[in-house]
Amino acid sequence: MATTNRDYYDVLGVPRGASEDEIKRAFRRLARELHPDVNRDDPSAEERFKEVAEAYRVLGDPETREVYDRYGAEGLRGSPGPDFSDFSDFGSFQDLFDAFLGGDIFGRRGPRRQPGEDVLAAVEITFVESAKAAERDLDLDLLAVCETCSGSGGRPGTRMDRCTRCDGQGQLRQVTRSAFGQFVRAVVCPECRGEGSVPAERCATCGGAGRMRRTTTVHVDIPAGIADGQRLRLPSRGQAGEAGSPPGDLFVEVRVAPDPRFVRDGLDVVTVVRVPVTAAMTGTTVTVPTLDGETALTLSAGTQPHAEHVLRGKGFPAIQRRGRGNQRVLVEVVVPRVEHGEARELVDRLAEHIGDATEDGGDDGLFGRIRNVFR
Numbered sequence: 001m002a003t004t005n006r007d008y009y010d011v012l013g014v015p016r017g018a019s020e021d022e023i024k025r026a027f028r029r030l031a032r033e034l035h036p037d038v039n040r041d042d043p044s045a046e047e048r049f050k051e052v053a054e055a056y057r058v059l060g061d062p063e064t065r066e067v068y069d070r071y072g073a074e075g076l077r078g079s080p081g082p083d084f085s086d087f088s089d090f091g092s093f094q095d096l097f098d099a100f101l102g103g104d105i106f107g108r109r110g111p112r113r114q115p116g117e118d119v120l121a122a123v124e125i126t127f128v129e130s131a132k133a134a135e136r137d138l139d140l141d142l143l144a145v146c147e148t149c150s151g152s153g154g155r156p157g158t159r160m161d162r163c164t165r166c167d168g169q170g171q172l173r174q175v176t177r178s179a180f181g182q183f184v185r186a187v188v189c190p191e192c193r194g195e196g197s198v199p200a201e202r203c204a205t206c207g208g209a210g211r212m213r214r215t216t217t218v219h220v221d222i223p224a225g226i227a228d229g230q231r232l233r234l235p236s237r238g239q240a241g242e243a244g245s246p247p248g249d250l251f252v253e254v255r256v257a258p259d260p261r262f263v264r265d266g267l268d269v270v271t272v273v274r275v276p277v278t279a280a281m282t283g284t285t286v287t288v289p290t291l292d293g294e295t296a297l298t299l300s301a302g303t304q305p306h307a308e309h310v311l312r313g314k315g316f317p318a319i320q321r322r323g324r325g326n327q328r329v330l331v332e333v334v335v336p337r338v339e340h341g342e343a344r345e346l347v348d349r350l351a352e353h354i355g356d357a358t359e360d361g362g363d364d365g366l367f368g369r370i371r372n373v374f375r
Contacts, residue, residue, distance in 0.1 A: 008055035008068065016069070020060070027056040116143065116241035116248035120231075123252055125222060127259035131269075131291045131316050133224040137217055138252070143239040144214040146206035151240075153210040154199025161200050163192035170196040193242050211240050220252050225317040227264070228256035261289045267316045267325025272332050275299065280333045288329055290314050297329060305333040 009016050012026040034049040058064045058076065068076060119142065125134045145151040154160065162168040166189035174187045188194040193210075202208030218237055226232075231253045238248030263270040273286050283301035287294050290311065297309060308330055315325025338347050 005073075006051070008059050008073075011051055011055040012059065014059075018059075020062075023056065023059050027052060027060070115246045116239035118248040118251060119238040120251045120253065122255055123220060123222070124255045124257055126257050127262055127264075128291055129222070130226050130228070130254070130256045131224060134222040136220045136222065138220060140216050140218055140250075141213055142216050143211045144216060145240045146203060146210055146212050148205035149203035149210060151210040152199065153193075153203055153206065153208040155201040155203050158199050158201040160197040163189060163196055163198050165189055165191040166196065168196040170194045210242070218250060222254060223319055225267075225319045226254050226256075228254070230254055262291075264316065265328075267318060267323075269315045269325065269327040270330065271327060272330045273297070274332045274334050275303070277333050277335045280304075280331070288327075290327055291316075299331065303331055303333070305331065307331040 009018070012018075012023060012030065014022055014026045018026070030052045031049065034045045034052065058068050064076065119140065121138055121140060123136045123138060125136070146153075149156060163170070166172055170189055170192060171186040171194065172189050189196075192198050199208065203210075206212045218234065220232065220234070222232065231251050234250040234252065236247045237250035240247045261271060269291060271288060271290075273288055275284060275286060280299065280303040281301065283299055283303070285296055285298045288297045288311070291314060295311070297311075299307075299309075308328055311327040311329065313324050314327035317324045338344050
C-alpha cells in the first residue's frame with residue numbers, strides 16, 4: 001500500500017498526536033495549494049498531490065492510522081489499498097478532491113453548477129477592413145434565460161417545493177469504485193439542477209428548463225490590424241448557464257477575404273506593379289493602390305526588375321500597440337517578345353546605342369536583388 005518513504009505525518013505537516021479534524025484541515029490546505037488552477041506551470045503538482053493523498057488515505061482512517069502508528073509503513077505492506085499511480089478512473093483533479101473531501105477543494109459544499117457553453121462563430125471582412133477596423137452584427141441561435149420565469153423554471157408566482165429525488169439536498173451520492181478503493185461523491189441532482197427545490201407548476205414558456213433557444217443579435221467590433229484566423233472573445237455572450245450560473249463566452253473567428261492587389265507580411269503590405277521595359281529604362285510615374293487609396297510613385301530611369309520601393313507607414317497598425325507597418329512595392333518589368341520586322345531592327349539599333357548593360361546590376365547587385373525578392 002505504501003508508496004512513499006517519507007513519514008506520513010511529515011507529508012501532511014502535522015504532529016503524531018494530531019486530531020482527525022487537524023489532519024483533514026492539513027490535507028485540505030495542501031490540496032488547495034496543489035490544485036492545477038494554482039499550479040498551471042508546475043507539472044510536479046500532480047505527483048505531490050499523490051503523496052499527500054496517500055498520507056491522508058492512511059491517517060484519515062482510524063484503523064489504518066492505528067496500524068501505521070504501531071508498525072509504521074511496513075505494517076501496511078500487503079494490505080489492500082489504493083495504487084496512487086492510477087488516476088484514470090477520475091475525470092479531473094476536482095473529482096479526486098470531491099472523492100476525498102466530499103465537496104469543493106476551496107471549501108464550498110454542494111454541487112457545482114455548470115456555466116453556459118462557449119460558442120464559436122465566424123465573420124468575414126475585406127482586406128482593407130482588416131486594416132481599418134470594422135463592425136458586424138451576428139444573428140445567433142443561442143440558449144437564453146427564459147424571460148417569463150427569469151430562469152427559475154417555475155410559473156411566475158408559483159411556490160417552490162422540496163425536491164423529492166434528492167430530498168432537498170441538491171445533490172445525489174454516487175459511488176465510484178476504482179484503484180483508490182470505494183468513494184462516494186456528490187453529483188448535481190438532475191431533477192432540481194442543484195437547487196434542492198422544484199416549482200409546483202412549471203413555466204409554460206420554457207417547460208421548466210429555465211432556458212430556451214432564441215435568435216440573438218450580437219454586435220461585434222473588429223479592431224484595426226486583425227489578421228486572418230484571429231479570434232475575438234466576447235465574455236458572457238455565449239449560451240446561458242443553468243439557474244444561478246454564468247453564461248459562456250462567445251468567440252468570433254475573423255476571416256479576411258483575399259485581395260488581388262495586396263499580400264500581408266506581418267504588419268507590412270506587399271504590392272506588385274507592372275511596368276513596360278521601356279518605361280523602366282527611361283523612368284516613369286505609376287499609380288499604386290494602398291490601404292488608404294491610390295498614390296503616385298515615381299520610378300527612376302534604369303529601374304531594375306524586382307526593385308523594391310517602401311512607402312513608410314502605409315501598412316497595418318499594431319493591435320493594442322503604437323506603430324504601423326510599411327507598404328513594399330515590388331516592380332515587375334514586362335519584357336515583350338520581339339523577333340522579326342522593323343521592331344527587331346529598332347531594338348538592335350537601340351542595343352548598339354546603349355551598349356552592353358549586363359554588368360550594371362544596380363546599387364544592390366545581383367545577390368541584393370535576389371535577397372529583396374525572397375525577403
